[in-house]
Amino acid sequence: MNNRTEIFQTLRDAMVELFELDPERISLEANLYQDLEIDSIDAVDLIDHIKRQTGKKIAAEEFKSVRTVGDVVEAVYRLVNPETA
Template sequence: MTKEEIFNKIAAIIADRFEVDQSTVTNEINLEQDLDADSIDFVEFVLELEDTFGSEISDEDAEKLNTVGEVVDYIAARQAK
């Protein structure tokens, strides 16, 4: 999967979950500050990422993910392994 494909999938998840227009999702968006995600939203989002991309994301790794771009890079790096 290319980075662009990963981004598009993540943008679709965010649009659905946080009720924003998919076209407004950018790499710079901060999940907590820009999307007003609380801890429950964040865990749900991480679980959906696991389901979508088929690999487990540890709590330690998840804590380091703040922006959409960081999530895309993380998933891309995991898939390259």
């Protein structure tokens, strides 16, 4: 999970599994809260899933600014590639 494409695919798979979302609804532009109807409890579950996948904890403060799936991909990319972020 080193590049944005891999991160997106892993994230999409996780969202389908965790939240029973239709994969076609999940795009980089999709708003987590409005388009995908993810609430704050779901967001915590997603953060926990990311931590288990990467072995790194994403800061809750960083996740507060996240609005779209693309924002999550960028946050995870910066987490797993700190030297290029």
